[in-house]
Amino acid sequence: MQFKDIIGQHTIKRHLVQTVRENRVSHAQLFLGPEGSGSLALAVAYAQYINCENPSENDSCGTCSSCRKYQKLIHPDLHFSYPFFASGEKDVATVYMDAWRTAFLGNPYMGLDYWRHQLEAGNKQANINIAEAHDIIKKLSLKAFESEYKVLVLWLPEYLQTQGNALLKLIEEPPEKTLFLLVSENQDGILNTIISRTQLVKIPKLSSDDTKQYLITDKAISEDRANEIAFIADGNLQTAVNLLEEDTHPYFDLLISWLRFVVTDSGLNIIRFCEEDFPRLGRENQKNYLLYTINVFRQVLLMQTRLSQLVLLNGKELDFVQKFSENFKKEQLELAVGLLEKTHYKVERNANPKILFLDLSLQLVLIFKYQTFPQGTQYI
Structure with missing residues (x-):
């Protein structure tokens, strides 16, 4: 995922690039934005830029070994955690990794309902369990395999309830060259002890113009229909995609x-x-x-x-x-x-x-x- 592939959010992109170029990358950051704003895609593009072997002034190169693996979500130093619908207490996120890759690569603006549909979870409740918290600690305690930084992208940490206390020490004092990128839609649902240990990156909803232009250019629909969908979606690209269907x-x-x-x-x-x-x-x-x-x-x-x-x-x-x-x-x-x-x-x-x-x-x-x-x- 490169910044150029993400719709709008030009101010946020410039800020993220600047932190890397000025060597001001915080080890724990909270990407806070509404559903469909591109916050998850921005976090992945940011991680790819940080570990790119030949970065430009504004983006990762997209062609080096690291970028190619990032774009397929198969880099050994890129880890994901996310809510899932466990069938057992010992289930962890990696059990659902193939479905996660397919879902994200097909729709980087996805919301929880879209993810639920990919897993055919029905009415099961989503959560991030204690087994997943322990698995995160285990994965991040290892040395980096290829890149300078190990990166954990934790999507929707609001589903990490009291189990999140197990991660506090790791977030506050991580191993060297380890990054936590938390991607949230609801700050009120996150443990305050986690919020206090992260640097906040606020991501606004997409503008109606950006949504409209995406629908016209990428989805080849009429301007009138794009106007209608962009108005109803109100900056949520996931809603816009749903409306197309x-x-x-x-x-x-x-x-x-x-x-x-x-x-x-x-x-x-x-x-x-x-x-x-x-x-x-x-x-x-x-x-x-x-x-x-x-x-x-x-x-x-x-x-x-x-x-x-x-x-x-x-x-x-x-x-x-x-x-x-x-x-x-x-x-x-x-x-x-x-x-x-x-x-x-x-x-x-x-x-x-x-x-x-x-x-x-x-x-x-x-x-x-x-x-x-x-x-x-x-x-x-």
Whole structure:
């Protein structure tokens, strides 16, 4: 993996290259970025650059012996740890290494759901067990085979619970020329004792322009379709890839019809929507529709706060955002976004869509029609 192969993130790439060229490589770093931002790919490209035999000013060479092995994820001094769905207490990450290589090389922007699907894990819970922590200690206690640095890329350390305490001494005082690159999506889920021993590298979500350009150039889709997907994905390339595999649905038209019934408190039409239209979408498209609606409401909030230059929509969607921003208050929109996010969370966990969307619709009726706040609802 070379930096040039990673979409966007130019500021982060320059920073990482500079740390190597100025000999300021910290032995333990936490790459913190949302799903689909490229944080895992950046960590691997960084490790490849550090161990490249003929690095340029901006990237690894891609042709030396070290780079060729890195690009296939078979370098003896490159180690990976990640959540897996153990079938026994003694399972470790290397048991699933072939599947990991296939998954990463096919999709370096993958999220946990994608990884779960590769392992056909069903409803099993992901974790990094104590056997894996002990295996990490064993692997990193060995001398480097070929390169100057041994590197451990630990993906999603938030799944390393109290077992992570076994690694504290190793992270704080590693063997010479040993690097820990932790790649996380949720800092709150990581043990504080681990965070305090790492240097933070914050990675932002991808810009809509970067996502759009990738879809047009690499996936050969139309500009209009790329615009729609980039808007819904909101910087998550994994979501964008998922959307490419789904049928096209007129989310905007569906949103307009639904909101018209909500703001007029048209009960029978709301019930019909919740019993027929929403379930017909299927779970993945329900999630995508909710993401689309959340992003539209956020665009309305931008319009209300006089940040129209940040609004990404155009045409009839822009007209809707302008009109909606004139008729409803900021507090109403914030509450609506909070309810939509909670509904999206529950859809992911296979809750009954008819009940979920009916409950959501009725709460939105209270907010938009009667300007009352459902009990227990808090500002986001």
